[in-house]
Amino acid sequence: MKAMILAAGKGTRVRPLTYDLPKPMIPILGKPVMAYLVEHLAKYGITEIMVNVSYLHDKIEDYFGEGHQFGVQIGYSFEGYTNDAGEVVPQPIGSAGGMKKIQEFGNFFDETTIVLCGDALIDLDIKSALFEHRRKGALASVITKEVPWDKVSSYGVVVAEPDGRITQFQEKPQQDQALSNFASTGIYIFEPQVIDLIPSGCPFDIGSELFPLMAARGMPFYAQTRAFNWIDIGSVSDYWQVLQNVLMGEVSQLDVPGIQVEDGLWVGLNTSIDWEGTSIEGPVYIGSGTRIEAGVKIVGPSWIGHGSHLCAGSQVVRSILFEYTRMLPGVNLHEKIVFKDYSVDRNGEMRHVSEFASDEWANARDRRHKRRLEQTNELETTEES
Numbered sequence: 001m002k003a004m005i006l007a008a009g010k011g012t013r014v015r016p017l018t019y020d021l022p023k024p025m026i027p028i029l030g031k032p033v034m035a036y037l038v039e040h041l042a043k044y045g046i047t048e049i050m051v052n053v054s055y056l057h058d059k060i061e062d063y064f065g066e067g068h069q070f071g072v073q074i075g076y077s078f079e080g081y082t083n084d085a086g087e088v089v090p091q092p093i094g095s096a097g098g099m100k101k102i103q104e105f106g107n108f109f110d111e112t113t114i115v116l117c118g119d120a121l122i123d124l125d126i127k128s129a130l131f132e133h134r135r136k137g138a139l140a141s142v143i144t145k146e147v148p149w150d151k152v153s154s155y156g157v158v159v160a161e162p163d164g165r166i167t168q169f170q171e172k173p174q175q176d177q178a179l180s181n182f183a184s185t186g187i188y189i190f191e192p193q194v195i196d197l198i199p200s201g202c203p204f205d206i207g208s209e210l211f212p213l214m215a216a217r218g219m220p221f222y223a224q225t226r227a228f229n230w231i232d233i234g235s236v237s238d239y240w241q242v243l244q245n246v247l248m249g250e251v252s253q254l255d256v257p258g259i260q261v262e263d264g265l266w267v268g269l270n271t272s273i274d275w276e277g278t279s280i281e282g283p284v285y286i287g288s289g290t291r292i293e294a295g296v297k298i299v300g301p302s303w304i305g306h307g308s309h310l311c312a313g314s315q316v317v318r319s320i321l322f323e324y325t326r327m328l329p330g331v332n333l334h335e336k337i338v339f340k341d342y343s344v345d346r347n348g349e350m351r352h353v354s355e356f357a358s359d360e361w362a363n364a365r366d367r368r369h370k371r372r373l374e375q376t377n378e379l380e381t382t383e384e385s
Helices: 035-044 057-064 095-105 127-137 149-154 192-196 206-216 234-248 368-384
Strands: 002-007 046-054 075-076 081-082 088-091 113-117 120-122 139-146 156-158 166-171 182-190 221-225 230-232 257-263 265-267 278-282 284-286 297-299 302-304 315-317 326-327 332-334 336-339 340-346 350-352 362-364
Touching: 002 035, 002 095, 035 057, 035 095, 035 113, 035 120, 046 095, 057 075, 057 336, 075 095, 075 302, 095 192, 113 120, 113 127, 120 182, 127 139, 127 182, 127 221, 139 206, 149 182, 156 206, 156 221, 166 206, 166 221, 182 192, 192 206, 206 221, 221 340, 234 302, 234 336, 297 302, 302 326, 302 368, 332 336
Parallel strands: 002 046, 002 113, 046 075, 139 221, 265 284, 278 297, 284 302, 297 315, 315 332
Antiparallel strands: 081 088, 113 182, 120 230, 139 182, 156 166, 156 182, 257 265, 326 362, 336 340, 340 350
């Protein structure tokens, strides 16, 4: 069995995280979400993995390389071009179009293949899913999960007969038009013949085009409804909730890194915590090389990325700070994600640091803020004298 990971999208609903990161590189407990997928595939002996890439493709390729550190082989198919100015321009060709391009280039899909979206955490029993796929003689199988009716517009949904045979597939229907609340998890099992249905040289999508085509033709196309963890990072608010759940220990396959130094407190290497007046209520992870000054308050679940700096009197409550974030003195951060120059609250409202009346956070590697304060103080002293 082979695998393909779909990783060419821009992840617009997860901005600002995806301004500098492709969606599969969004970290969960300090590790890209796609890394968990690769490890899960390797656990089931699936070692040949193709990845279609486009937006910020180099971030994925630089991290995963050829896959040796995971005990697998990883290949890449770039979707885009270089313009006359020598700039790389991403140009995705659809999830199915990406598969067709790979097949026409080197005939990779010559056996049963599992296809996964690169932005979800799963613990699917792949062996069991493959057994059902083959037992039913399916050309394609879709792994599904029941979702609340008010969420169906975020997913592709399937309408299936009692034996699982899919009769209709709706891509992100409005709630009043949805015929089912069984959603595609973005996990598919394909036989090579499925690739023959995809047209050459044009964008083509799995959910909105390939699956409706298969259902309309009455092909052996089945849904599987399985009990497994599926954590989809569809939006920033989803991401905030995922990390809250992970830190609370509600996701069994994920362990908080670092060393547990107190109940509910994990730290990375070489952290510096001044405990005078400091209060930390777990669960909290403090990354390596982070400095916590006196009088800081942290309320979990919170994640403080490595190299960060919490200045005296600052407060971090149920929040996520990406690496090298400096919280300035006296600032109160409540249920937010801070990523470089942006913060996002749990409802997905994004704000740039410049929108705040006073500086609230900065780059912990940048010492200019301190120098500006010193220069201001020096100027005031000069004027007084």
